[in-house]
Amino acid sequence: MMHYKYLNLNTDYELLETFTKRCGSKNYMNNSSIERLGLTKYDQSQFILGIFDNQILSFFGCHSMDYRTEYVWRVGYRAVNLHNTINLNTGSAISIALSMLWIRKTYGECRYITTTNTPNKSIEKAGKSHRIDKVFRRKNGLRLLEEEYYLNSTYQTIFEVDSKYQIEKFNKYKHQHTFEENVICQ
Secondary structure, X not given: OOEEEXXXXXXXXXXXXXXXXXXXXXXXXXXXXXXXXOOOOOOOEEEEEEEEOOEEEEEXXXXXXXXXXXXXXXXXXXXXXXXXXXXXXXXXXXXXXXXXXXXXXXXXOOEEEEEEXXXXXXXXXXXXXXXXXXXXXXXXXXXXXXXXXXXXXXXXXXXXXXXXXXXXXXXHHHHHOEEOOOOOOO
């Protein structure tokens, strides 16, 4: 059973170090060091850890940003899953919903987006992001907003995230996991 919690650098640093080394060994370059995770890049952000057997197997961030003159929250920032048996639907449903619930409780309701590297405009090592891009184009609860949006030195494909749909999926799967006491689950 995966246990979800918010990142606390004071207590999770060693776990995070081990996690980034594992990411580096798999060539997940954006997650290959604590510095590359971009934990302090955005003023308003949160990171969610999925822990199993005292290891971070799921890492998922969110941050606020301006998108086309609109204030939005990007969910799925630096997201990675190291556990082969975590279903993409289940894992992303939990992490996306936990991000949205935290954002809503902390900052109020807003528009949510997620991004993938635009396949024909990114580096070869972004292969996993390219596969996710294909999945997102078919996935319920996501709507394509824009292709080739330049963000953080990379062309990104922007999808709007349907919060109602994601919360419904979360409610369907949350009984399969445990949550740190301070994690907002409603």
